[in-house]
Amino acid sequence: MSLSPSSALTEHLTRLSDALRRSFTRRRPWLELIDRSAFTRPDSLSDAITRIRKNLSYFRINYISTLALVLAVSLLSHPLSLLTLLSLLAAWIFVYILRPADQPLVVFSRTFTDREALWILIGLTIFVVFVTNVVSLLMSASLIGVGMVCVHGAFRDPEDLFLDDQDLAGNGLFSFVGGGSIPSSALAAAAAAAAAPGLVSHV
Numbered sequence: 001m002s003l004s005p006s007s008a009l010t011e012h013l014t015r016l017s018d019a020l021r022r023s024f025t026r027r028r029p030w031l032e033l034i035d036r037s038a039f040t041r042p043d044s045l046s047d048a049i050t051r052i053r054k055n056l057s058y059f060r061i062n063y064i065s066t067l068a069l070v071l072a073v074s075l076l077s078h079p080l081s082l083l084t085l086l087s088l089l090a091a092w093i094f095v096y097i098l099r100p101a102d103q104p105l106v107v108f109s110r111t112f113t114d115r116e117a118l119w120i121l122i123g124l125t126i127f128v129v130f131v132t133n134v135v136s137l138l139m140s141a142s143l144i145g146v147g148m149v150c151v152h153g154a155f156r157d158p159e160d161l162f163l164d165d166q167d168l169a170g171n172g173l174f175s176f177v178g179g180g181s182i183p184s185s186a187l188a189a190a191a192a193a194a195a196a197p198g199l200v201s202h203v
Contacts, residue, residue, distance in 0.1 A: 027061040040157045052153035058161045067145035074141035081134045088128050
């Protein structure tokens with residue numbers, strides 16, 4: 001028995017909310033992140049890289065939250081780009097989450113098959129990506145965020161941080177994917193993950 005559109009959306013949002021909540025439990029105190037007494041100049045490039053690696057493991061959720069904040073500020077300062085992204089996301093959600101799998105897509109009295117709807121959405125996405133300035137805006141904001149993270153990671157001495165073997169094994173800014181938890185900053189990735197089951201069921 002297939003779920004109603006509202007039930008399906010609620011289920012996806014519940015899963016996403018649970019994943020975000022689990023991720024936030026691994027967030028480190030922000031005061032520890034900005035402890036001025038822990039900032040020193042790295043001795044060499046290799047020392048800086050080692051520091052970045054350890055800090056990424058320890059402050060992973062904080063760093064991703066920082067990236068999300070930079071992206072959010074960038075999008076809020078460009079309302080048209082934000083509206084474009086929200087419209088594109090709404091189109092994907094309407095076609096692959098809110099619409100039941102056994103119900104055809106009808107637009108202006110024209111019925112579209114699932115394959116036709118998919119290609120239309122792909123074409124629309126490509127148009128938005130390459131014709132508008134949304135991608136350049138997101139890339140610029142991402143580079144700024146990554147730059148901030150790298151500078152902090154290089155100058156923040158990790159000697160006072162407690163890193164266990166699990167932290168080191170899970171090294172990497174986006175290694176939370178392997179652990180099954182989704183941080184708050186990955187809004188686009190989280191939305192894609194939430195839409196994935198609906199996409200599979202339609203294709």
